[in-house]
Amino acid sequence: MPVGTPFHPRTSELCTSLFYKDWAGYYTIRSYDTCHEREYYALRNAAGLIDVSPLYKYDIHGRDAEAFLTRVMAGDVSRLPVDRCRYLCWCDDHGKVLDDGTVARLDDEYFRVTAAEPSYAWLLQQSRRFDVVIEDSTDRLGVLSLQGPTSRDILMRIAGPRIETLRYFGLMKTRLGGVEVVVSRTGYTGDLGFEIWVDRAHALQVYDSILEAGHDYRIQPVGLDAMDVARIEAGYIMNGVDYFSANTCLIESRKSTPFEIGLGWTIDLEREPFLGQAALKAEVANGSAWAKVGLVYDWPAFERLFAEYGLPPQLPGGAWRSAIPIYSQQGQQVGQATSGAWSPILKDNLAIASVRPNWAAPGTILQIEVTVEYERHRVPAVVTPTPFFDPPRKRA
Amino acid sequence: MSKMTFKNKPTSARYDAIVVGGGHNGLTCAAYLARAGHRVLVLEKRPVVGGAAVSEEVFPGFTYTSCSYVVSLFRPHIMRDLQLARHGLEIIPLEASFLPLPDGDSLCRWSDPHRTRREIAHFSAKDAEVYPEFSLAMSQLARFTKSVIDNPAPDPASLRPRELSQALRASEGLRMANADQRFLYMKLLTMSAADFLDQWFESDVLKAPMSVSGIIGTFLGVRSPGTAYVLLHHYMGEIDGAMRAWGFARGGTGGISNAIARSAQAFGAEIVTEAGVSRVIIQNGKATGVVLENGDEIHAPTIVSGLDPRRTYLGLVGEENLHADTVEHLGHYKFRGSSGKVNLAVDRLPEFACRPGDGPHLYGDIAIAPGVGYLERAYDQAKYGEFSERPYINMVVPTLVDPTMAPPGKHVISCFVQYAPYDIKEGAANWPTRREAFGDAVVDTLAEYIPGLKDSILHRQVLTPWDLETEYGLTEGNIFHGELSLDQLLFLRPLAGWAKYQTPVRNLWMCASGTHPGGGIMGASGEMAAKAILGRRAA
Numbered sequence: 001m002p003v004g005t006p007f008h009p010r011t012s013e014l015c016t017s018l019f020y021k022d023w024a025g026y027y028t029i030r031s032y033d034t035c036h037e038r039e040y041y042a043l044r045n046a047a048g049l050i051d052v053s054p055l056y057k058y059d060i061h062g063r064d065a066e067a068f069l070t071r072v073m074a075g076d077v078s079r080l081p082v083d084r085c086r087y088l089c090w091c092d093d094h095g096k097v098l099d100d101g102t103v104a105r106l107d108d109e110y111f112r113v114t115a116a117e118p119s120y121a122w123l124l125q126q127s128r129r130f131d132v133v134i135e136d137s138t139d140r141l142g143v144l145s146l147q148g149p150t151s152r153d154i155l156m157r158i159a160g161p162r163i164e165t166l167r168y169f170g171l172m173k174t175r176l177g178g179v180e181v182v183v184s185r186t187g188y189t190g191d192l193g194f195e196i197w198v199d200r201a202h203a204l205q206v207y208d209s210i211l212e213a214g215h216d217y218r219i220q221p222v223g224l225d226a227m228d229v230a231r232i233e234a235g236y237i238m239n240g241v242d243y244f245s246a247n248t249c250l251i252e253s254r255k256s257t258p259f260e261i262g263l264g265w266t267i268d269l270e271r272e273p274f275l276g277q278a279a280l281k282a283e284v285a286n287g288s289a290w291a292k293v294g295l296v297y298d299w300p301a302f303e304r305l306f307a308e309y310g311l312p313p314q315l316p317g318g319a320w321r322s323a324i325p326i327y328s329q330q331g332q333q334v335g336q337a338t339s340g341a342w343s344p345i346l347k348d349n350l351a352i353a354s355v356r357p358n359w360a361a362p363g364t365i366l367q368i369e370v371t372v373e374y375e376r377h378r379v380p381a382v383v384t385p386t387p388f389f390d391p392p393r394k395r396a
Numbered sequence: 397m398s399k400m401t402f403k404n405k406p407t408s409a410r411y412d413a414i415v416v417g418g419g420h421n422g423l424t425c426a427a428y429l430a431r432a433g434h435r436v437l438v439l440e441k442r443p444v445v446g447g448a449a450v451s452e453e454v455f456p457g458f459t460y461t462s463c464s465y466v467v468s469l470f471r472p473h474i475m476r477d478l479q480l481a482r483h484g485l486e487i488i489p490l491e492a493s494f495l496p497l498p499d500g501d502s503l504c505r506w507s508d509p510h511r512t513r514r515e516i517a518h519f520s521a522k523d524a525e526v527y528p529e530f531s532l533a534m535s536q537l538a539r540f541t542k543s544v545i546d547n548p549a550p551d552p553a554s555l556r557p558r559e560l561s562q563a564l565r566a567s568e569g570l571r572m573a574n575a576d577q578r579f580l581y582m583k584l585l586t587m588s589a590a591d592f593l594d595q596w597f598e599s600d601v602l603k604a605p606m607s608v609s610g611i612i613g614t615f616l617g618v619r620s621p622g623t624a625y626v627l628l629h630h631y632m633g634e635i636d637g638a639m640r641a642w643g644f645a646r647g648g649t650g651g652i653s654n655a656i657a658r659s660a661q662a663f664g665a666e667i668v669t670e671a672g673v674s675r676v677i678i679q680n681g682k683a684t685g686v687v688l689e690n691g692d693e694i695h696a697p698t699i700v701s702g703l704d705p706r707r708t709y710l711g712l713v714g715e716e717n718l719h720a721d722t723v724e725h726l727g728h729y730k731f732r733g734s735s736g737k738v739n740l741a742v743d744r745l746p747e748f749a750c751r752p753g754d755g756p757h758l759y760g761d762i763a764i765a766p767g768v769g770y771l772e773r774a775y776d777q778a779k780y781g782e783f784s785e786r787p788y789i790n791m792v793v794p795t796l797v798d799p800t801m802a803p804p805g806k807h808v809i810s811c812f813v814q815y816a817p818y819d820i821k822e823g824a825a826n827w828p829t830r831r832e833a834f835g836d837a838v839v840d841t842l843a844e845y846i847p848g849l850k851d852s853i854l855h856r857q858v859l860t861p862w863d864l865e866t867e868y869g870l871t872e873g874n875i876f877h878g879e880l881s882l883d884q885l886l887f888l889r890p891l892a893g894w895a896k897y898q899t900p901v902r903n904l905w906m907c908a909s910g911t912h913p914g915g916g917i918m919g920a921s922g923e924m925a926a927k928a929i930l931g932r933r934a935a
Contacts, residue, residue, distance in 0.1 A: 034508050038759065041488045045646055046799050150799055157804075216805030218796060299476060310572060312539065346481040347472050389481075 006142035006203035048222030095279030147193030177209030190234020235386025262292035419447025422702025424922030451650025461648030617775030733873025781821030827862030
């Protein structure tokens with residue numbers, strides 16, 4: 001049976017829908033009301049407060065912390081300044097992705113890694129020749145994600161004007177409602193937003209002070225369903241949905257390299273040795289088997305298809321994550337859409353897909369399978385660069 | 397989105413097309429023309445674009461969505477064609493329709509059907525179950541009608557192949573209807589909203605707020621024949637592809653206009669504000685340019701008017717350039733505005749006596765319409781030249797979903813008020829002397845439901861039909877550029893024979909709400925006018 005996060009006493013009171021799911025063994029809320037719509041709009045127009053405590057978190061201390069992470073991470077952390085975060089992934093020896101997440105540098109010899117899958121044993125195994133201590137801080141820390149256009153105003157109200165100086169992917173140690181916290185300008189919505197890292201013992205105090213300060217800025221507690229739509233609009237991939245950790249795959253073809261899942265930009269190949277480096281260099285020379293792309297359904301064709309059945313176009317209520325075949329215009333299967341959502345902001349039906357590289361150029365027209373009244377059809381979908389939605393306030 | 401600034405002088409004296417009036421339809425037309433590669437100039441009289449779809453900071457720190465306040469029928473394909481989302485457009489669906497009652501009771505209709513059923517059952521167990529059946533029947537009819545609003549209105553008096561094929565296309569939807577649905581459609585076209593609803597429901601509390609959609613913007617009462625048809629419009633609204641009801645625009649309805657303006661600019665259109673047009677230059681029966689109020693002349697082979705029919709024909713063109721018949725018909729075109737607008741800046745969220753506190757019931761439209769009789773009485777007063785002492789009010793609190801429209805913790809309340817007849821018995825020009833009394837009637841009415849309202853008001857803006865005319869260019873204060881009654885729709889809008897965005901003056905076109913399909917923030921008139929203009933060019 002799942003357990004509650006440090007914020008469970010508060011969130012469970014607010015969750016009138018009783019609509020929960022199990023995330024990494026924790027009770028997490030899909031939506032507080034019967035439908036996630038109001039929560040989605042709060043993320044884009046006001047502010048949403050999401051409990052993301054189940055993220056796996058590892059605190060790395062020690063003289064060799066930097067050297068250790070430089071060795072295990074595919075993204076270079078050796079040049080990461082104190083009070084900055086970066087997004088990256090890490091691979092096995094064959095260059096296959098194990099997980100993606102952020103690394104935050106809290107101090108010279110103190111880093112924090114987030115992960116989607118349990119990674120403690122693997123980190124420990126790689127740390128043998130390094131002078132580091134690895135703490136699994138998953139259960140010790142509560143994490144709140146405060147996202148949306150008014151999120152900064154809310155934090156400034158409690159933590160003061162210094163919050164305004166916090167740049168995209170920066171972090172800051174500060175106090176919220178008298179409690180020491182770490183605030184990072186990060187998130188999974190592609191909007192202006194922050195994540196607040198607090199010791200479990202003081203979690204509720206922080207929750208209360210944010211919700212109280214947020215009242216005047218129309219803050220809403222937000223569940224995972226609304227965040228899932230936002231992350232698709234932002235073009236963020238998800239481990240276990242858009243790709244799979246190499247160490248959970250039964251078959252080789254399920255594994256992915258960073259280049260194949262659109263994370264090539266996070267890799268620094270020309271540097272001191274890191275895990276998977278040789279394989280990744282070879283891949284750059286020989287080409288990748290897959291590419292991750294954004295797809296936008298051809299709406300008029302989608303609408304026409306439903307109209308043939310006398311139906312209005314039927315849209316998924318939220319984000320979906322059951323893979324759908326993708327075909328070339330000649331009818332050859334060239335990949336699969338791994339997740340998608342109707343974007344209420346863009347008025348576009350979006351998908352994130354893995355396709356063979358020949359079909360990955362922006363503007364390429366592919367075919368995506370659509371089922372209407374139990375019958376399978378295909379409608380055109382065009383390869384579109386991600387993020388689909390990228391408001392200037394995200395970085396401003 | 398940052399505030400928009402515009403030039404106040406055109407950069408050239410010659411363009412491919414000039415659009416007179418920067419309302420949302422004028423901007424839409426301009427954007428489509430610019431997208432097709434034309435050099436387009438938009439001339440707007442006021443310092444801001446949007447016409448009646450405008451957001452203004454009338455009181456410091458508070459953004460009023462001055463005139464129009466919700467959006468329902470804005471065509472989704474226009475949002476995609478013009479990439480409006482990327483230019484800042486966002487429409488947020490209203491969550492509920494809330495009806496407070498004077499006796500402390502209330503009815504709230506939600507998007508959650510079970511919750512709605514429970515609410516209605518409190519008044520009538522039968523109505524609670526009929527309600528979804530009614531919605532289904534209306535949604536089916538609305539779908540048949542969609543092809544009518546997405547195509548130019550065919551002329552039934554013409555046998556030209558082009559007209560016939562347009563007629564076929566427009567009736568495409570209705571051909572899918574079965575006999576029962578066609579009969580129902582006929583009833584909708586001919587009955588009053590109240591009578592039509594009587595055939596389905598027994599509860600007055602349910603029928604009253606439903607019937608008001610039949611009267612908005614018309615000088616008719618809920619018992620006047622022909623008002624049932626507009627009920628359909630409530631089921632035609634499309635948000636997110638699905639047929640959904642109504643939505644807020646982020647930043648007020650000016651947010652829509654600004655997004656269209658940005659899109660038009662991105663396609664190369666030039667928008668000039670504080671540039672009123674005094675007339676269209678006509679040479680040998682052809683429009684060749686415009687004269688600005690400052691006397692400057694600007695030329696273009698295509699002139700498009702975003703003004704209403706009276707302002708276009710009698711203002712820009714002038715009676716001397718029209719046939720006497722046309723002038724005569726135009727005289728019969730009904731404006732007779734019937735509504736006003738009251739915008740309030742308040743220091744706290746309104747708290748209803750019947751449902752105290754903050755909650756999702758406030759995240760939608762709130763109707764003061766406690767009974768069919770109440771609505772008809774409100775109309776009675778208007779018939780004899782008075783504003784309703786206890787009017788129908790449609791109220792929204794946009795700051796709930798877009799808190800940036802007011803300082804933290806404070807709110808904006810936007811109230812659509814009917815009836816406020818343009819021709820009050822004191823004479824329309826004397827509206828300014830009645831303005832505050834009208835505002836008081838609205839606030840007094842609301843205060844009966846929101847006891848703390850008066851103490852919370854920081855600022856009040858009252859717009860009478862006369863104000864809508866003088867400030868926003870809406871003749872007689874009609875919010876739709878002329879009534880949306882059956883005798884003024886389709887091939888009859890604005891005038892029989894001139895329903896295809898053309899006018900008797902060659903090269904002068906119309907693109908706004910006074911043309912088919914007209915009404916509300918739809919963009920359809922602007923888009924179809926642009927397509928008619930581009931089609932003519934191609935031919």
